[in-house]
Amino acid sequence: MEQEKEGLSFNFKKKLKILFISHEFNNYSNGEIKFIYNLALHFLEKGNEVHLLGFGADPEIIEKKAEFHRIKRIIERPHFLKSLIFLIFSTIFVLRNRKKFDLIHASGPNVFAYHHINTCQFVHSAYKRYLKFFKFPLIKKIYYYFFHNFFSFLEKLIYKKSKIIIAVSEKIKKELINFAKVNPSKIEIIYNGINPSEFPFKSEKEKEELLKEYPFLKNKTIFLFAGDITTNRKGVEFLIKAFKDLNEKAFLLIIGNEKNSPYPYLVKKLNLENKIKFLGFKKDISFYYRASDFFIFPSLYDPCPIVVFEAMKSLSPCIVSDKKFCGSAEIIENEKEGFIIKNPFNTYEIKEKILKAIKNKEKIKEMEKNIKEKIKMVYFENIFKKYEEIYYKLLS
Numbered sequence: 305m306e307q308e309k310e311g312l313s314f315n316f317k318k319k320l321k322i323l324f325i326s327h328e329f330n331n332y333s334n335g336e337i338k339f340i341y342n343l344a345l346h347f348l349e350k351g352n353e354v355h356l357l358g359f360g361a362d363p364e365i366i367e368k369k370a371e372f373h374r375i376k377r378i379i380e381r382p383h384f385l386k387s388l389i390f391l392i393f394s395t396i397f398v399l400r401n402r403k404k405f406d407l408i409h410a411s412g413p414n415v416f417a418y419h420h421i422n423t424c425q426f427v428h429s430a431y432k433r434y435l436k437f438f439k440f441p442l443i444k445k446i447y448y449y450f451f452h453n454f455f456s457f458l459e460k461l462i463y464k465k466s467k468i469i470i471a472v473s474e475k476i477k478k479e480l481i482n483f484a485k486v487n488p489s490k491i492e493i494i495y496n497g498i499n500p501s502e503f504p505f506k507s508e509k510e511k512e513e514l515l516k517e518y519p520f521l522k523n524k525t526i527f528l529f530a531g532d533i534t535t536n537r538k539g540v541e542f543l544i545k546a547f548k549d550l551n552e553k554a555f556l557l558i559i560g561n562e563k564n565s566p567y568p569y570l571v572k573k574l575n576l577e578n579k580i581k582f583l584g585f586k587k588d589i590s591f592y593y594r595a596s597d598f599f600i601f602p603s604l605y606d607p608c609p610i611v612v613f614e615a616m617k618s619l620s621p622c623i624v625s626d627k628k629f630c631g632s633a634e635i636i637e638n639e640k641e642g643f644i645i646k647n648p649f650n651t652y653e654i655k656e657k658i659l660k661a662i663k664n665k666e667k668i669k670e671m672e673k674n675i676k677e678k679i680k681m682v683y684f685e686n687i688f689k690k691y692e693e694i695y696y697k698l699l700s
Contacts, residue, residue, distance in 0.1 A: 320352040320695075323401075325394055325410040325419070327387075329361040329372075332587055334532075335610040336425040339496045340411040343423075344370065346688045355405065357394055373397060384451045390414055391458075407695060410466070413459040420698050422466040425496075425607050429456035430479035434605045437649070439536050459484050468694060470494050472608035473631025492694060495635070496608045497687030498679075503617040505676075506594035514595035518581070524555040525662050528596035528620070530589055530611050531603070533560035533567050533582075539602035539625065539648045540567050546654035547579050554658060556580045556600075559592060593618035597668075598661050602648035606630045616641065616679045619672045623657050635681065639664070641674045 322344075329341040345365055348354040354370045361372045375393045379385050391414055398417040402408060408419035412426060432452035440448060463469055463484055469491050471477035477493055480486040515522055531538040540558070544567060547556055562568055562582055571580045586592060589611075593599060599615035600623040612632035615622055622642035627633040629648055638644040643657045680686065 318406075320347070320406045320699075321355065321404065322347055322352055322407045322409060323355045323357060323398075323405045325357045325398075325408070325415050326412075327359050327390055327414065329356050329358055329365060331362060331364070335496055335608070336411060338610065339425075340423065341365065342497070342499065342684065343409075343688065343691060346684065357397055359390065382447065384447070384454070387414070387455070391416060407698065413455060413462040416458070416462055416465070418465045420466070421468045421470065421694060422463065423470040423472065423494075424463070424476055424480060425472050427476060427479040427484055427607070428452045428459055429483035431605055432456055433483075434537075437604060439541070456483075463490075466490070467698060468492060470691075470694070472496050473627075474634055475627060475631040476607045492690075494687060494690045494694075495632075495682050496610045496613070497682050497684045498610055498613045498617055500617055500683050503590050503593065503614050505617075506619045510591060510595040513591075521555055524553055525598070525665070526596045527554060527556045527598050527600045527623075527658065527661075528559065528592055528615070529556065529600055530559040530586075530592070530615075531601065531609070533558060533562065533565045537604055538606070539604050539654075541570065542648060542651050542654055543600065543602050544570055544574070544576065544580060545651045546658060547576055548574055550579065550655060550658060551662075552579070554579065554662060557592065557596065558582045559584070559586050559589060561585045589614070590618060593620045596620055597665070598623055598658075600654075600658070601625065601630065602645050602654050603630045604648055606632070608632050612636075613679065613682050616675050619675060621661070621668060621671045621675065623654075623661055635678055637674075639667075641671060641678050 324340060324344045326337060326340045328337045329344060330337050331341050344354050344356060348368055348370050355373060356370055357373045359375055359377050366372055375390055378389050394415040395417045398415055410419050410422045412424060435448055463486050469480060469486055471480055471491050471493050472495060474493060477491050480491055481488050529543060533540050556579060562584055568582055571577060593615045599620045601612055603625050608631040612622055612624055624630050624633045624636060624642060625645050625648040633644060636642045643661055645653055645657050647653055
């Protein structure tokens with residue numbers, strides 16, 4: 305195949321046929337799904353023939369002429385069986401059709417057949433070591449141990465079938481090498497990207513609008529958390545407890561699906577309704593990033609959460625777990641673009657970081673200036689360019 309490198313992106317003289325493999329392709333899902341959706345959309349809009357293999361795909365990308373190959377949703381729960389069914393049918397599809405595609409790009413250990421590139425967002429063999437720290441009912445804990453041990457075994461085999469593994473952070477690269485036993489020469493680091501136009505810089509009007517809706521927030525320093533609140537993997541329990549002895553002037557807004565979440569009850573039990581409010585799931589999350597003073601994310605295990613990058617792009621300084629726990633913290637220097645929590649299990653340290661953020665509000669303008677420069681590195685245009693380079697390398 306003849307190719308040429310031109311300008312900021314690679315232009316292939318032959319239109320590529322690319323197969324993307326992911327459980328879902330949706331712009332309003334978790335970070336992993338949202339990223340692979342936008343990556344596929346990028347290559348579609350560049351004029352390539354894009355095929356999607358998954359359970360579901362957003363109508364927008366189908367309308368733009370992506371060809372969707374549906375795997376039937378035979379079962380939704382338990383997630384283990386759903387993932388196993390996907391693995392079986394995706395493998396059969398690739399074995400039957402792989403010669404039809406120039407490139408096959410999978411998202412995680414979801415196809416047991418040779419493919420060109422795999423973006424690793426999560427290392428089961430590393431994560432299972434954290435399970436002892438997470439609170440689950442006994443039956444659920446047994447299930448999770450089984451689930452992650454099974455996929456720990458599988459990922460070691462599956463990643464051998466990919467020519468290049470993209471680690472979404474330095475944290476993930478180390479875990480792939482140390483726990484999944486991936487050859488370091490196969491690994492490239494490319495962070496998850498964000499669409500800068502989707503997250504404009506904040507202005508005073510967003511906070512004014514928020515105060516109209518929630519007048520009790522007036523004269524409060526507003527902290528925002530967004531993420532999964534069904535377990536304590538994101539550190540929500542320790543975050544809530546950190547607010548117990550905080551000054552009344554600090555208020556926490558929590559965005560996340562409250563169904564099956566134990567945390568509304570915890571807030572009630574600790575009598576913190578005057579300091580913490582649950583807002584449920586929000587599609588317009590960009591508004592809340594801009595309306596808040598700080599974004600706080602004391603996650604206990606997160607490879608590269610895009611919520612941190614989205615908040616930064618909105619100029620909301622972040623208080624996040626150290627890079628040992630949260631891959632996105634790799635681009636944050638403590639007290640320069642945000643505040644780093646060394647130990648997210650330590651409620652006292654979380655409280656101290658919150659107080660430090662409040663006391664350093666006069667430095668926000670300086671932080672915003674630093675953030676504006678740093679966050680450019682994860683703009684879609686820069687991240688997708690790196691993927692184009694990888695594709696070019698594979699096809700050379």
